[in-house]
Amino acid sequence: MNRKIAPPIKDAVEFDLKLKPYDKYVLSNGVEVYAVNAGAEELIQIEWVFFAGNCYEEKKMVASATNHLIKNGTSQKSAFAISEQVDYYGASLARASYHETSTITLHSLTKHLSKLLPLVRELLTDANFPEEELLLFQQNNRQRLEVNLKKNDFVANRLIDEYLFGFDHPYGAYSRFEDLAALNRSDLVAFYDRFYRTGKCILFIAGKLPPNIIELLEQEFGDLPLHGGVVEVPSNLAVPAAERKYRVTNDPNGVQGAIRIARDFPNRHHPDFFGVQVLNAIFGGFFGSRLMNNIREDKGYTYGIYSYLQNHIQQSAWLISTEAGKEVCEATVEEVYKEMEDLREELVDEEELLLVRNYLMGSILGDLDGPFHIIGRWKNIVLNGLDEDYFYQSIRTIKTIQPEELQQLARKYLQPEAFYELVVI
Amino acid sequence: MIQFSRFVLPNGLKVLVHEDNSTPMAVVNVLYDVGARDEDPDRTGFAHLFEHLMFGGSINIPEYDDELQKAGGENNAYTTNDLTNYYCQLPSANIETAFWLESDRMLSLAFSKKSLEVQRKVVCEEFKEHYINRPYGDIWFKMREMAYEKHPYRWMTIGKELKHVEDASLDDVKKFFRKHYNPMNAILVVAGNVVTEQVYELAVKWFGDIPPGEKYSRSLPQEEEQQEARRMDITADVPVDAFLKTWHMPARLDPDYYVADLVTDILGGGTSSRLYQSLVKEKQLFTNVDCYHYGSSDAGLICIDGKLVKGVRFEDAELAVQAQLDLLMNEGVTATELEKVKNKTESTMAFEDMSVMNRASSLAYYELLGDANLMNTELARYNEVTADQLVELGRRLFEEKNSHTLYYRSKK
Numbered sequence: 001m002n003r004k005i006a007p008p009i010k011d012a013v014e015f016d017l018k019l020k021p022y023d024k025y026v027l028s029n030g031v032e033v034y035a036v037n038a039g040a041e042e043l044i045q046i047e048w049v050f051f052a053g054n055c056y057e058e059k060k061m062v063a064s065a066t067n068h069l070i071k072n073g074t075s076q077k078s079a080f081a082i083s084e085q086v087d088y089y090g091a092s093l094a095r096a097s098y099h100e101t102s103t104i105t106l107h108s109l110t111k112h113l114s115k116l117l118p119l120v121r122e123l124l125t126d127a128n129f130p131e132e133e134l135l136l137f138q139q140n141n142r143q144r145l146e147v148n149l150k151k152n153d154f155v156a157n158r159l160i161d162e163y164l165f166g167f168d169h170p171y172g173a174y175s176r177f178e179d180l181a182a183l184n185r186s187d188l189v190a191f192y193d194r195f196y197r198t199g200k201c202i203l204f205i206a207g208k209l210p211p212n213i214i215e216l217l218e219q220e221f222g223d224l225p226l227h228g229g230v231v232e233v234p235s236n237l238a239v240p241a242a243e244r245k246y247r248v249t250n251d252p253n254g255v256q257g258a259i260r261i262a263r264d265f266p267n268r269h270h271p272d273f274f275g276v277q278v279l280n281a282i283f284g285g286f287f288g289s290r291l292m293n294n295i296r297e298d299k300g301y302t303y304g305i306y307s308y309l310q311n312h313i314q315q316s317a318w319l320i321s322t323e324a325g326k327e328v329c330e331a332t333v334e335e336v337y338k339e340m341e342d343l344r345e346e347l348v349d350e351e352e353l354l355l356v357r358n359y360l361m362g363s364i365l366g367d368l369d370g371p372f373h374i375i376g377r378w379k380n381i382v383l384n385g386l387d388e389d390y391f392y393q394s395i396r397t398i399k400t401i402q403p404e405e406l407q408q409l410a411r412k413y414l415q416p417e418a419f420y421e422l423v424v425i
Numbered sequence: 426m427i428q429f430s431r432f433v434l435p436n437g438l439k440v441l442v443h444e445d446n447s448t449p450m451a452v453v454n455v456l457y458d459v460g461a462r463d464e465d466p467d468r469t470g471f472a473h474l475f476e477h478l479m480f481g482g483s484i485n486i487p488e489y490d491d492e493l494q495k496a497g498g499e500n501n502a503y504t505t506n507d508l509t510n511y512y513c514q515l516p517s518a519n520i521e522t523a524f525w526l527e528s529d530r531m532l533s534l535a536f537s538k539k540s541l542e543v544q545r546k547v548v549c550e551e552f553k554e555h556y557i558n559r560p561y562g563d564i565w566f567k568m569r570e571m572a573y574e575k576h577p578y579r580w581m582t583i584g585k586e587l588k589h590v591e592d593a594s595l596d597d598v599k600k601f602f603r604k605h606y607n608p609m610n611a612i613l614v615v616a617g618n619v620v621t622e623q624v625y626e627l628a629v630k631w632f633g634d635i636p637p638g639e640k641y642s643r644s645l646p647q648e649e650e651q652q653e654a655r656r657m658d659i660t661a662d663v664p665v666d667a668f669l670k671t672w673h674m675p676a677r678l679d680p681d682y683y684v685a686d687l688v689t690d691i692l693g694g695g696t697s698s699r700l701y702q703s704l705v706k707e708k709q710l711f712t713n714v715d716c717y718h719y720g721s722s723d724a725g726l727i728c729i730d731g732k733l734v735k736g737v738r739f740e741d742a743e744l745a746v747q748a749q750l751d752l753l754m755n756e757g758v759t760a761t762e763l764e765k766v767k768n769k770t771e772s773t774m775a776f777e778d779m780s781v782m783n784r785a786s787s788l789a790y791y792e793l794l795g796d797a798n799l800m801n802t803e804l805a806r807y808n809e810v811t812a813d814q815l816v817e818l819g820r821r822l823f824e825e826k827n828s829h830t831l832y833y834r835s836k837k
Contacts (some may be wrong), residue, residue, distance in 0.1 A: 001630065003485040003529055007521035012497030015449075015516065040447060041775055080706065083697035088765045090772030109772050140705070140712040143732060146664035150560045253662070256550065256558040288494045300546025303554050323554045355495045362497020366514050369448050370779060 011354070012361035013399045019368065019391045022378050025214050027221060030228030033214070034378055036206040038371040042110040044207035045372050048120070049383065051231045052102040052195035055170035059187055060179035065137060066191045067097040070104065072133040074126040079133055085119055093120070099170045100233055100313050101383065102195075110208055117220045124196060124224060129188045138180050145175065153323060155250050156258035156424040163246070163420045164262055164317050166239030171312060201226040202382070206375035238315065240264065246422045257329040257425040261320040261336055263418045265309060268316075268384050272409060274397035276309065276318070279409050281356050282348060283307050283339060284320055288359065290339050291320065299335070301328040313384055318413065329423050343410035347403040360398045426801055427784055430621050431792075434628060436637040438608035441788050441797055442624045443616040445781055451517035451617035452782050455527050456789040458612075459605035460507040461584075462577040462645060462723065470584020473504040474548050474593055475601055479511065481540025483530035496522040504582050507722040508793060514782055517618035521627060528631035531611065534602055541595055548590050552583050560663045564833055571655050572671055572726055572829045575646040607638025612792050616785040648673070648724065654825045660834040665712075666733040667833040668742055671726040672822050674718055678794060683806045684818045685718065689727060690766040691758055691815065692716035692749065697765075699749055700729065709734055710742045722794070726829075727822060739832045750823045757816045770807045 025033040054063040071086075071093055072079035086093045091108035104123070108116055148154040158174040165172030203217065210216070266273065277285075284291035284307030291305045305322035324332040367373050381390055429443040464471050479502065480489050493500055498515030513523050556562040566581055573579040584590050613632065615624045651673060675681040693700050693716025704711045714731030733742050777783050791799040821827075 003525070003532075006492060006495075007525050009496045009522055010516070010518040012516060012519075015497075039779070041779055043775055043779065080697060080702055083695065084765070087695055087697040087769060088761065090765075090768035090770070107772075107776065109775060136706065136709065139709075139734065143665050143712045143735065147560055147732070150664060152558065251558070254558050255553045286494075287499075288490050296547055297543060300543040301550070303547055303551040323550070323558070325550055325553065355491060358497045359494040359499075362494075362516055363499060365497065365516055366450050366499065369450060369781070372779075 012358040020374050027218050031201050031226050032228050033203040036371045036375045037209040039208050042208050044110045045107050047103055047105045047204040049101050049103050049202045050196050051200045053098045053100040055099050055234055061175050062187045062191050064097040065183050066188045067095045067102040070127045073128050073130045074122050075128050121220045129185055131185050152250050152258040152424040156260045160260040160262050160422050163241040169236045169238050198225045200231045204375050204379045206371035248424045250424050254425050256323050257423045259322050260422045262420050263318050265316040265318045275401055275409050278401050279406050295335050301332050337416050340414040348406050357398055436608040438632050439612045440628045441614045442621045446618050448617050450514050451520045451619050452514045452785040453523035454512040454614040454785040454789050456612045457509045458610045460505050461582040462506045469580045470590045473582050476502050476504045476509050477544040482535035482537050484533040486529050524627045524631040532635050549587055571657050576648050608635050609638045609640040612789045614785045614789045617781045651827055655829045658832045660836050663835050666835050669730040669831040671728045671829045672827045674725050674727045676724045677722045684810050684814045687766045689716045710737050710745050754819045758812050763812050
């Protein structure tokens with residue numbers, strides 16, 4: 001045995017990846033249910049997706065506050081009683097608010113499901129947003145915001161989105177003290193009524209599903225004034241900043257700077273999206289990327305550096321993000337542009353490309369493991385208005401894209417003058 | 426029930442195999458029985474720095490990551506005060522690549538000067554990112570030093586100070602490798618879409634000829650029973666006051682560990698917990714409050730921490746925390762509350778065990794504790810805990826003389 005010689009491998013590009021199809025049901029009120037029934041454990045995840053993100057709000061922060069406080073009281077139950085019921089069954093009821101959508105996600109042992117669904121029904125029909133819960137939310141979030149504003153990375157994430165989209169765009173907006181203070185109960189109640197109680201809802205369920213799952217869902221949710229069908233997403237015009245380069249001082253004693261370099265990018269429907277996903281992997285998309293190899297593994301300027309495409313529905317952005325030593329921030333920025341230049345000027349060699357193809361395929365294979373991951377992929381496809389061909393086109397691109405096409409994409413998109421550049425120290 | 430089989434190679438390497446053919450992937454997890462607690466007090470942060478160097482090339486393979494990625498794999502590693510764990514996941518058809526890579530770096534590193542130089546810098550940036558350039562980043566450095574006078578839990582995994590990391594030499598690295606990185610001090614777990622016989626053959630082929638090394642025997646200075654409460658009051662450039670109080674708790678293998686774990690859930694597990702309901706919702710003294718512990722192998726700490734609502738005095742906040750502890754010790758817990766935390770434990774374990782990667786690392790960890798099968802008996806241990814035991818342990822734990830209180834004040 002010669003330890004210098006690698007054992008033979010099966011190139012991951014030879015793998016035939018399949019996305020397990022979902023089962024689709026429609027409840028009597030038109031609410032669509034996407035289901036992946038798989039897994040060995042008696043566990044279940046149900047996600048209620050509402051079209052109730054911040055692009056629907058008229059006043060800043062109303063969408064996220066409504067989402068957060070939806071489980072903090074109904075006319076029958078206090079916030080405590082609701083939490084206690086969820087916790088008693090060892091379940092969790094998470095909330096999250098995004099730009100287009102807001103979600104409620106239940107994780108539970110399958111055996112307790114029938115005890116928990118009526119509670120979710122109660123939240124969707126009778127949440128009453130008690131005044132004192134809102135006051136507490138405001139007080140605690142004000143202090144949390146004060147702490148977060150001390151963190152350079154937090155400040156940098158807010159600013160870069162504002163440069164890309166403008167503060168009045170839902171993707172560029174962020175929470176300010178004045179927005180938090182201006183929230184009132186009637187805003188939340190009105191938003192809830194329109195976008196949750198009578199809003200459009202889609203259900204994504206996964207895990208080891210009980211045989212009567214659809215009956216259970218029909219019984220608890222099929223008669224509610226929720227609806228399916230198409231909802232209009234308000235179209236917001238991005239107003240990007242005119243200035244491209246920013247240096248912001250946040251913490252005069254700071255020892256590191258938060259670096260963000262970003263440009264606008266089309267959404268998933270654009271034909272370049274597939275190829276750019278591969279190009280991004282080479283550039284900064286994983287631990288073996290060029291940015292990581294150069295800036296961490298060769299120079300030791302940072303603990304980590306990544307590039308990625310933002311997960312937005314209407315339009316995306318391409319970002320490079322890192323925290324680097326204060327004295328090497330400018331050198332780091334320079335290296336990022338050098339890596340862009342290299343991708344524009346030189347063809348990616350076959351060996352590197354094969355490594356990236358194999359890595360991406362292996363990573364998707366690993367990520368298709370288990371029902372929660374599979375439904376996550378489907379949710380992304382459904383909410384972006386795509387179909388399964390999106391998945392298979394991604395795979396085809398990973399397997400077949402050529403160095404010339406990658407170079408063309410680099411020339412088209414990795415142009416320094418198209419990028420915003422920010423260092424927060 | 427997690428099924429597994431176990432064998433030991435002649436060189437002392439313990440190998441565990443867990444078959445799960447519902448996944449196309451395989452996980453290879455290598456745990457080394459060394460953590461920050463095994464460091465010299467003047468050279469802290471070394472176990473973690475060493476973890477970074479394990480990716481800097483081994484004797485026959487210059488680039489660990491590249492080779493794994495070519496095979497469609499991903500990996501990572503972590504260091505705690507107790508152990509260092511490396512894991513990778515790859516399509517099971519390519520599992521031999523993981524054996525090749527892991528065995529070569531157990532055999533010997535390349536000890537590259539460049540890798541040491543770069544990773545010292547990388548770790549210093551990690552230190553800055555997580556502990557310096559971050560409000561409250563140093564709070565646990567202070568607490569550990571106050572709570573432990575002798576035991577090496579006194580310092581953080583990242584190290585006491587940047588200088589210790591900056592001063593690490595190649596000679597230190599070689600010595601550390603020889604002492605801790607060998608078959609006698611490692612546990613290999615292979616899980617996923619694998620067949621036990623195939624794993625056995627591969628283990629013999631790739632790990633069988635590695636010299637066994639010496640079994641490292643640990644004799645750490647232990648804390649003496651604490652006789653007096655300890656307190657610290659500091660001021661820093663942070664926007665709000667933070668409160669942190671800890672008490673010594675039983676070690677991981679102590680039967681009382683399970684009782685202590687449930688006590689933390691009663692007090693601080695989520696928004697229906699006692700501390701949250703009383704101190705955040707009703708009295709509005711804290712904006713958040715939590716009760717938890719780190720589950721360390723040697724005797725650890727139960728912690729209560731939270732940020733104070735502006736204008737609230739530390740003394741009042743502390744009294745309110747104490748009132749909740751008194752309530753637990755004097756009036757106990759209800760049957761429903763006990764059932765709730767047991768249900769939560771069952772559910773948390775089930776969700777954790779969904780991933781093959783978690784199952785593999787848990788098997789390695791329990792094997793390190795003495796028997797991988799502990800993984801299958803844990804839930805029963807929790808279910809046996811009674812309400813009386815919670816009260817009895819609470820009374821012993823939450824004695825003031827067993828405590829460490831830190832007021833972390835905001836500079837006005």
